[in-house]
Amino acid sequence: MPHPRKRRRWMIATALVLLLVLLSWAMARWRGPVLPGYEVAAGPLVQNVVATGRVAALSRVQVGAEISGLVLERRVMEGDRVEPGDVLVVLRAVDIEARRNEARAALETLRKADRPDAQARYRQAQADLAQAEREAQRRRELGERQLVSRESVEQAAQAVVAARAAAGQARVAAESVASGGALEAQVIERLRAAEADLERAVIRSTVAGTVLVRQVEPGDAVTPGQVLLEIAADAPGEILLPLDEKNLSLLEVGQPATCVTDAFPGRPFAATVHHIAPGIDPARGTVDVRLRIDPSADFVRQDMTVTATLLTGRRDSALAVPNDALLGNGPGASRAEVLRVRGGRVERVPVTLGLRGLAMTEVSVGLAEGDTVLAASTLDDGELPADGDRVRLRVQAMPAARPAAASSEDQDLPGAIQGGG
Structure with missing residues (x-):
């Protein structure tokens, strides 16, 4: 049998350990659970709208016959370049x-x-x-x-x-x-x-462009008004984008865009918003937006599929929080709530929103730099702490930047909105 003195020491030590465990548990209960969150900081932010559309010729010129006659010559084929005054078709009119x-x-x-x-x-x-x-x-x-x-x-x-x-x-x-x-x-x-x-028997091009369609051959008899050729007139090309109408408030003429074609994914090119349709397509709930293509993108062809990223907003320094820290952050909402942690206690704070992105959203009113907020939307409703509850914050890194644009200057800037039609 152990010596009575040694047995007493062992019992005292065990009791002390149990007491320390109990005190630690009580302290943890008093300080609250450990929850994920973020420290609010200011930084650059962009807001993008992303959509897929097609390249459309700015002008398709239909070349027709003005007189009746027999086709003697057809001097162009599909894909041929033409200039104003070039002879396209020669007719014989006895x-x-x-x-x-x-x-x-x-x-x-x-x-x-x-x-x-x-x-x-x-x-x-x-x-x-x-x-x-x-x-x-x-x-x-x-x-x-x-x-x-x-x-x-x-x-x-x-x-x-x-x-x-x-x-x-x-x-x-x-x-x-x-x-x-x-x-x-x-x-x-x-x-x-x-x-x-x-002179009308010699049909000439009135524009500089590329022949898209030919519908006549030597020996054909033609009549006034009959379309013989179609020419895509040279001009800055356009991209037609059907954008979800919920993005209409974000759009302005002159906004820059970065575009990538399915055919040349490694060759992004610039474009600019130059027209926003005055009406909404009621069947699709979309608004048609036209982008003017940078003339240097000479590889772009008619009807190519294009993914365009429109830069609809930018802040060089904006106070932003991750979207999973916002409560009530529905589409188009201008206000939401955050669970701010001060002194180890939770405060439900209303905030006013600015630029909105895929990962981050600007907070214009309600928070200050250095504030800490919970990643509230990652918790179940039953786990959300109430005002005044004690919590311990596990500070996480801000979400990685996820801009939708391919432009290199935006690669480190969070905040792209997926706005396709």
Whole structure:
């Protein structure tokens, strides 16, 4: 048997250990449970909206026939580059050529035959009028001397009237065929109209661009209004993004975006918001946003699938908390609550929100730098401490930055909103 003194010492030591354990447990119960949380700090923050859309040509020009004719030549294929004035299609129009030749012949006849003839007739009519006037004057003088009959004098006067009328008609006829006259103007107009129609038989590009579609071949008969080709006009390309309407309040014309195509994922390029649709698509609940592509992105092609990250907000220094520290942080909410820990006790504090991101959200009112908050949304509702409860905070590192943009300048900045349509 152990010595009584040794046994007493062992019992005393055991009791002391049990007492220390009990005191530690009581102290832990008094100080509260250990819960995860964060220390609030200021830092850079970005807010992005991410969506997927397609590249759309700014302008697709449809090239059509203005006259009827037979296709003699088709000088371009899909993918060919064209400049203004380049010949695309040549038509043959026999009836228009006949009208042009007839107008040319009529103008030639007018200038070389009709005009000299009319001028000669006018000169002859003037000479006949002068002769008739002299004869009438002579007969009046003879009549006054009663050497000719009164009837002869009257006949001479009538001859003057007839000669004057003939001279007037000849003058009008000569003026009508004179250079710049009405008849010449009509013939020239007919010739110009025929030549203009023939110019339409040579179909030229009106824009610089790339041929997308051809719908005509040599030998085809075409009619006015028939579309022969489609050209994507050269211009800064566009990306059409259908964005969820809940992001409308974040969007502004001029916001920068970083885009990546499915075809070239390793070649991000810049774009800029240049148009926001005035209405909402009620069927999809989206708003169409158009981005203007940076001209240096010459590898972008029509109808490519593009993921675009729009920079909708940025703070160089913002007081932000992780989203899992916010209570009541619903979509579009401007206010929420946090569980702040001061002096080992919990305080439920209302806060006003600013920029919102995937990982972090700006707190504009309600907290100060250095405050500590619980990661409240990681706890079950039954585990949430009430105001005044004691807790021990296990401070965690802030969430890793998760910007949606591929731009290198934003790689260390948290706060991207997933806003696709």
